[in-house]
Amino acid sequence: MLMRGRRWLVEIEDTDESFRCEENEHLLQGMLRMGKKGIPSGCHGGGCGVCKIRILDGEAEFGVMSAEHVNGEERERGYALACRTWPRSDLRIRVVGKMARNVLRPKRKYGFV
Amino acid sequence: MSISGVLRIGHINLRVLDMEAALDHYTNILGMKQTDADDHGNIYLKCWDEVDKYSVILSKADKAGMDHIAYKVASEAELNTYAQRIRDYGIEVAEEAAGTLLSCGPSLRFTLPSGHVMRLYAEKEQLGTAVGTTNPPPWPTDYPGIKAHWLDHALLMCELNPEKGVNTVARNSEFMRDALDFFLTEQVMVGPDGDIQAATWMACTNTPHDIAFVGAPKSGLHHCAFFLDEWYDVLKAADWMAMNNVKIDVTPQRHGITRGYTIYFFDPSGNRNETFAGLGYMASPDRPPITWTEDQLWRGIFYHTGEEAGEFTSVYT
Structure with a gap:
């Protein structure tokens, strides 16, 4: 029998949107399934830092993530990378940093920057 | 024959957050083999078609990214020439003793204007390719993954x-x-x-x-x-x-x-x-x-x- 994890509801406070996320998938996978444009899908390994979120409410389990993007103090305040976060209850989150900026990405002036 | 004194890329030292997962990736996906490890827990790997002992060093760290990149030069005499030329250019050079880089001769360490650390060395222990030099088959049968040839x-x-x-x-x-x-x-x-x-x-x-x-x-x-x-x-x-x-x-x-x-x-x-x-x-x-x-x-x-x-x-x- 195929084991399915429990599904939790994740609310994004900034946009009033929500998505379902299974216990065995990270928040970024759930978020990408919303089909919304502008969600940065980066390395999925906790290294690049584009999927930074802040958990306002709820329980989650975390994988190792780069200290360059989420430091110890931030971790205590609920910051995490979505690709290293597995839900353990319904969650309320906020998108931050590049994750938030990406939606309103300004036009580049010098090719790559 | 080389065109210049720098022969080729030698290795890259990557910072990884999870060593076990990284080792699995570089072996079972890329098809490299571990050739050594050191007292600091760094892991050394080579591709099947490379002659030198390693082209990737994995170092456990709390941030991902590159620790340094290294290029191999043709001889120790040329290494010394480069040390002088880099200094003359206005960039500081640290001259490192043999063994600073595992299984390597003396090396030079310097920082590019972009902030990346680069090293040059002339000697690294050679293990040879996986197929040898006598009547070699075109590829080895005992390497997993995508069998990358070289860095x-x-x-x-x-x-x-x-x-x-x-x-x-x-x-x-x-x-x-x-x-x-x-x-x-x-x-x-x-x-x-x-x-x-x-x-x-x-x-x-x-x-x-x-x-x-x-x-x-x-x-x-x-x-x-x-x-x-x-x-x-x-x-x-x-x-x-x-x-x-x-x-x-x-x-x-x-x-x-x-x-x-x-x-x-x-x-x-x-x-x-x-x-x-x-x-x-x-x-x-x-x-x-x-x-x-x-x-x-x-x-x-x-x-x-x-x-x-x-x-x-x-x-x-």
Whole structure:
């Protein structure tokens, strides 16, 4: 029998949107399934830092993530990378940093920057 | 025969967040083998077609990215010449004793204008290829994964902020040319007058690039690339990655720049890897460099769509 994890509801406070996320998938996978444009899908390994979120409410389990993007103090305040976060209850989150900026990405002036 | 005193890329030292996951990736996905480990827990690996003992060093760290990149020069005499030339250029050089780099002779350590640490060395213990030098078969049967031939090149993201007068792409490129004898094969020129060098591809061998520099808000590692023979190998490599849930950034396609066949994907710590296939063209110092203009720069990067794919500029370590 195929084991399915429990599904939790994740609310994004900034946009009033929500998505379902299974216990065995990270928040970024759930978020990408919303089909919304502008969600940065980066390395999925906790290294690049584009999927930074802040958990306002709820329980989650975390994988190792780069200290360059989420430091110890931030971790205590609920910051995490979505690709290293597995839900353990319904969650309320906020998108931050590049994750938030990406939606309103300004036009580049010098090719790559 | 080498064109200049720098023979080829020697190794890249990557920082990884989870050593077990990283080792699994570089062995079972890329097809490298571990050849050594040191007292600090660093792991050393080589590809089957490489003769030197290692081309990748994995170091456990709390941040992903590149610790340093190293190139091999032809002799210790030339290493000493380079030490002087780098100093004359105005960059400090630390001369390191043999053994500072595992199984290597003396090495030079210095920092590029972009902030990346580079090393040069002349000697590294040789283990030989997996197929030997007597009547060798064309490929080994006992290597897993995509059986990458060798570490091919790295692309370093270099701080570029023309409004503040910062262009470490141009400064790195000038240094590599003047102090280390690399030559420019291709470049991207941007800005209102097309006079800002926003990316460069440089060679010390006959391949279209042994190193590349691309402008970015902050310096870092964009990717390190591993060589495959041909287009079909690239297809099969992407199949293998999908079967193993490797996060692919850009599926198989062609670069306009260098003409290479590529896949971009990530190691489990978020460091971007590339498979690079095809020899593109025969690079040579007397071959005029190719220029890509700002309006066609994405045609240069991803030839078929001419558009940015994946997270080329937004994600790197």
